[in-house]
Amino acid sequence: MKHRPESGNTTEKSVVILISGRGSNMQVLLEAELPCCRIAAVISSKADVPGLDIAMQHGITTQVVAHRDHPDRESFDAALAATIDLYQPDLVVLAGFMRILTSNFVAHYQGRLINIHPSLLPSYGGLDTHERALRDGVKIHGCTVHFVTPDLDHGPIIIQAAVPVLMDDTPATLEERVLREEHRIYPQAVRWFCSGYLSLEANGRVLLNRMKQPGAALIAPGLE
Ligand code: GRF
Secondary structure (H helix, E strand, O other), rough: OOHHHHOOOOEEEEEEEEHHHHHHHHHHHOOOOOOEEEEEEEEOOOOOOOOOOOHHHHOEEEEEEOHHOOOOOHHHHHHHHHHHOOOOOEEEEEOOOOOOOOOHHHHOOOOOOEEEEEOOOOOOOOOHHHHHHHHHHOOEEEEEEOOOOOOOOOOOOOEEEEOOOOOOOOOHHHHHHHHHHHHHHHHHHHHHHHHOOEOOOOOOOEEEOOOOOOOOOOOOOOOO
């Protein structure tokens, strides 16, 4: 299904958030209180994770669809989709959801499934992004929100934030700097989608009709 942005469309959108752990991105989405979006449920692929407690404290319906209860990826994804669809979401948001999804699942949510990844895609897809960036000595790193396609961490890019890599960074300090930016760009992307300003075109391109063009370059290390 294709979603066309309609400027000024204020109809509230139903959003389901999928997590697997800490849930800090989920938390900022809940606390952003985006006017155009209603968080219908938070679903976790693991029981007893901190993110579930946070969601419950916010009065959000939670569910667990544990991957351990399913013999293979297909049956897990089918159970997950059945649970998600109870909430008839306009948008499904992956927020630290640590399972690779089957192409059937991804196709079912085409144009309404987004993810946040802790690197400037297409660099550093996959795991251990901060360690790998440090090892390569890159000077600029960051995070990306993108539509999900069957090609892991390679879907059409919606928004990115870049941060400098500092000389004494460790994976932990770099993660912290990147995570701070994740918490800024994810609510923005969800707000755009729910306001009708953002969609995925049939040709696979992101259509965003509410874009402020940045005026400055990020140069790292800085010029003197
Ligand atoms: C974030 O860095 C996100 O980009 C990645 O997994 C981490 C999840 O963190 N996909 P949290 O659960 O949102 O705190």
